[in-house]
Amino acid sequence: MNFSSHPVFISLTPVFLLIGVGFLAGRLQWIRGDAIKDLSNLVFLVLIPALLFRTMSAVRFEQLDLTPVAAYFLAAVGLLVLSIAWRGFNCRSVVMALAGVFSNMVMIGITLVELAYGKRGLVTLLTLVSVHALILLTLGSVMLELAAARETRRAGGEPPHLMATAMSAIKGALIHPIPLPILTGLLFAQTGWSLPSVIDKPLQLLGSAFGPLALVLVGVSLARTPMHGHWGPALWIAASKNLLLPLLVGLSAWGFGITGLPLTVMVVAAALPIGANVFLFAQRYQVVQELTTASMGISTGLALFTLSVVMLIMSWLNPVVITG
Template identity: 25%
Template sequence: MLTTLTALMPVILVIASGYLIARTGLITGEQWRGVERLAYFVLFPAVLFRTISQADFASFPTLNMGASLLASIFAMAVLLMLARPAIERVWGIDPGRFTSIFQGTLRWNAMVALAIADNVAGDTGLAMLAVAMVFMIPVLNVLSILVLSHYASGTAPSGARILKDLGTNPFIISIGAGVLLNVSGLALPGVIDDTLAVFARAALPIGIICVGAGLDLRSLRRPGPALTMGTFLRPVFMPLLAFAFASLFGVTGPALAIVIIASAVPCASNSYLLARQMGGDAKLMAEIITLQTLVAMVSIPLALLLFT
């Protein structure tokens, strides 16, 4: 437990620093948008491209990891859909609020996951986490859009738009480019590799500072059934499902730790944007993101202790 906490404490403290920086006004709202775009479109893609281009995929169970993560996602999605009528009947949670619970339970913050994977397993952890992204990002985006289009009042994007968004996702592009370079057998020129290494050193702290800056503790209401479910279903049940399927597919060691990290990190901040765009309950979504991030400071170490 102490070793896990030691690895996670720097990430937690940097998130807290981001929150304090935002509250002091040192960086203002629009300036934060620029920093977030820098991290999303430049710094993290540089990390992923460099890591994947140099990864030894034969050294870890790529397909088994992917199967474990996808199985846990689909299992939880099915359970939520089956439980939806009872959730509405017993707690009065309408379909729009259900969509925020759905996103809060299934979607993940890849920036936080990358930072933790780097601290826990180094470059190998980053490579395995990038593999998890390939499997998870397209599926989670499509599932979230389908549920919002069915239960919320907004207009769903077309299939072509979804494919375009996935095809222009900077994480997916950088991972794909890294895979191509990796299988080609070519190596990055030294000066390019050194440049990307500088970007990589900046990416993780800047990315998780932005996570902290996005927290809005003032928005939290007194927890009700919707916020409670949206907050705790993910940290409690997603690591449990991931561990069960990882055991089924024979995933152990550092690969298991990465599967647990990908399943235990809090919900992605862009879930709020999707909820707002498609008519979901954006306020509830913002509250879930904030509270989940706070809970994750305890739940992630516990998940790693219990399941790895």
């Protein structure tokens, strides 16, 4: 078989070439650190909402299947809890465990899944994306506050109020440029109306700009990621994220009787590298910040190989129609 003509290779190549372009631009200082925040705001506040709302504005509730999402979170939450138990219950271990289960579904996953599995695959992924941050980040917030309260008590201080923290986390996850346009797009779709072309066309153009710019931005961020001195622990976290989680998600989905495209999309979503939101927790709680950054960089770099392997295995075990 000519691997260069395989649909998996055809889908992955543009994704990692664009990340490579961003990495080169970051190394050569064509895009400097001061510009990264503005580019991130453009991607997250303008381009992503346009893409997500337009995609979901044509999806009826009866087209959605939540069983794959349930299978995904059974595996992800299970691995999160086991990872914390293995390392010990403290803020450091919660952040490291979260890094081992939180996928970069938006910046990398959306473009990759649409290239590889078309619109049907993207709808399956966006159903997962709509609750991914809400569930994992809220759970992570609660666990971190519990761990922080435990550490504060041991130090003789006054712990924060847990319920207020949990409600703040839920509110922040809902009023967010990712779940909000997905949910509003779904609600619009239930009206049976169609977007007027004068609105649909600009949304289409903005959504088209998301993929290339988001991937280039991943590369720029990767170029500025320090990894010195953290290779060993970071490799373990990256292995958990890139290899162990997709294996567990695949087994969980198999147990639920899920087959076809939903199974493949869930496993590929689990195999995506570590998402950037994990670093926000490391920064907020002032723990393992350099290790988290290094893990994200190594996980993204390894994904060139691990994602290829996972997608190839899924194409052999669970053949689906892949669109280029």
